Amino acid sequence: MFSKRKIIKAAKPYKKKWTERIEVSRHKADYDGSHYYYVLFLNIWGNPQGALAVRTDGVVADLDTAKAIIWKISSYNNIMRFASKELKDNIKRPVGVMKTIEKQMLDFYGEDLHKHKLGKEIALLLNMCRTIYRNRYSLVGILKEMISISDTQESKKVLGYDTFEQLQHLFIDAHALMFQENKMQLENYKDLPKILADLNGHPKGKKLSKSLKHFHQEKIRQQLIKFDSGVVRKEIGDVSVLSYTAEDVEYFKELKRNEGLLRFESNLVPDIRN
CATH class of the missing domain: 3.10.450 (Nuclear Transport Factor 2; Chain: A,)
Structure with a gap:
């Protein structure tokens, strides 16, 4: 009691x-x-x-016991704050526009891109659109599971090992999906002028050109850079040199786990009075 x-x-x-x-x-x-x-x-x-x-x-x-307890509960609190703010804000983004751009791209360029001079750039843009709206479903699923765990915790009030491990897994996966999208958008941002130049003068490409110009704004580039520079502390690793490949995303997950432990060791452990 x-x-x-x-x-x-x-x-x-x-x-x-x-x-x-x-x-x-x-x-x-x-x-x-x-x-x-x-x-x-x-x-x-x-x-x-x-x-x-x-x-x-x-x-x-x-x-030693205190470290394990405080690590669990402080991490739980941080994860739930992330879920209620950053993750929810990410999910609110209107990703339906990505399906619109995908359709416009396919209508203009078609599926067969290997002979096109911008085949690589166009393929990345299509892949980015598909990744973003596909990831949306994954992020919604992660948020729902986090909310379910939170609701269970409200009644149980005891944070067990398996629940904590699952929360950590969800937290890292959510960040990895957001990281992957951000990297693809940064790469695509550099390619957009080439695609816009290719569309210039084509009546059929007017709608697509308008859609792509909306994404090629300095404020968007600054938002992407801000995320890239702040998602992992520099002393843990420089994620600016990583890409959106599966190998780099897995490496990012490792860095994100290490960052959590470092934050705990540097910010909380010195204040433990046990």
Whole structure:
């Protein structure tokens, strides 16, 4: 039975200032068959100053156990924030325009591209359109699964090993899909002037040209570069040199996992008071 008073009483000796407020996580994490709460010490402005892991019976965990507990619950919170903001915003994008561009491209160029002087560039644009609207279904599925796990957590309140691993997997996969799209768009952005020049003067290509000009704007390029430069911290790896190939996407996933661990080690571990 949860006793918030018991957890707070166990955490009080670990306060560094009498003004610190103690906040107990709504969820607890399973570790070797025992359940632990994640405790935060907040200053008068509500900013975290320290962390602690306390077993449900009020016993303060050792440091190694605390790291495992705080890693799980803090990661869970971060993943759910990502789902409710960044992932939802990504899904709201009007990807139906990609199907429109695909149709316009096929009407103008046809399927047989190997003899066309811009065959490679046109194939990339078609592949990008198909990837973006195909990924949309995958991202919606990931969001639905995250929401389902969140709903289950609201009733269970215990974050188990399998659930945590699945959430981590979903989080990495979502970022990998977004990374793949971004890389394809960056590459395609460089190719668009060639395609637009090829369409110039063709009456049948007017609608396609208008559609493509919409995507060849400086503000769009800046958004793509911003994502590319910020999706993984530079000290982990330079993703700007990676492409959208399957091999590079898998390498990106590895970098993203490493980034999560580094963020935890550098941002949270020094503040653990166990």
